[in-house]
Amino acid sequence: MQTQTESQAGTQWVALLDEEARGLVAAVDAHPDARRVFNGTIDAEGYAHYLIQTYHYARWSTPILGEAGERLKQSGRHPELAELLIQKAGEEQGHEKWLLSDLKNLGWHHDQVETARRSPAVDAYTGWNFFTSRSGVPTAVLGTAYVLEYLSQTRAGVGAERLLATAAIPNIHKSVTFLRSHGALDGDHVAEMARILEGLTDPEEQAAILFSARATRSIYPGIFREGTPSGHLLAK
Numbered sequence: 001m002q003t004q005t006e007s008q009a010g011t012q013w014v015a016l017l018d019e020e021a022r023g024l025v026a027a028v029d030a031h032p033d034a035r036r037v038f039n040g041t042i043d044a045e046g047y048a049h050y051l052i053q054t055y056h057y058a059r060w061s062t063p064i065l066g067e068a069g070e071r072l073k074q075s076g077r078h079p080e081l082a083e084l085l086i087q088k089a090g091e092e093q094g095h096e097k098w099l100l101s102d103l104k105n106l107g108w109h110h111d112q113v114e115t116a117r118r119s120p121a122v123d124a125y126t127g128w129n130f131f132t133s134r135s136g137v138p139t140a141v142l143g144t145a146y147v148l149e150y151l152s153q154t155r156a157g158v159g160a161e162r163l164l165a166t167a168a169i170p171n172i173h174k175s176v177t178f179l180r181s182h183g184a185l186d187g188d189h190v191a192e193m194a195r196i197l198e199g200l201t202d203p204e205e206q207a208a209i210l211f212s213a214r215a216t217r218s219i220y221p222g223i224f225r226e227g228t229p230s231g232h233l234l235a236k
């Protein structure tokens with residue numbers, strides 16, 4: 001049973017994780033194209049850019065989380081966190097298909113999405129998270145998952161509804177599956193993760209999770225289009 005002091009310590013370190021999550025939301029709100037995605041005023045090319053870059057990192061979410069969970073399970077440490085990682089790997093499975101469906105409804109075929117240029121932020125995101133999953137502290141990927149799900153909870157569902165209300169993009173009513181689904185799902189996920197993470201007392205693992213959260217806060221805004229629209233996507 002946790003003592004009151006241990007419980008308070010758990011709450012305090014998760015509060016630092018919440019600060020990183022709020023920092024990611026602020027960074028997204030400050031980015032011109034990201035802000036336009038979530039307030040519904042983005043143009044078709046900018047929205048496609050966001051979905052394509054998201055596809056190129058989200059497609060790896062299941063193996064990243066799953067491999068981290070299996071490594072942690074094999075170590076015999078933190079069985080609840082190992083199960084959380086494996087559970088989250090299952091929850092993320094197939095989400096890339098929502099992105100492909102949304103993009104198809106915007107006129108982008110699968111092969112065009114596959115060959116579209118990846119932003120450096122996508123390569124940084126996948127490289128870092130595969131490293132932590134396969135070779136680093138496996139629980140670190142929970143920092144990435146936490147801040148992204150916090151962002152989805154606060155921005156994805158609202159963003160989908162604003163895109164539909166503005167209706168500035170042709171066929172947008174068939175192209176918000178990814179945003180709408182994540183907005184609906186991730187609220188409960190954040191609360192569940194916070195509850196489990198409060199019981200983690202290992203300072204090294206806390207630091208690794210916080211470091212991944214900070215890395216994601218820094219990297220993630222780079223998936224959105226920068227500068228002028230031309231030159232970011234390969235022609236359809």
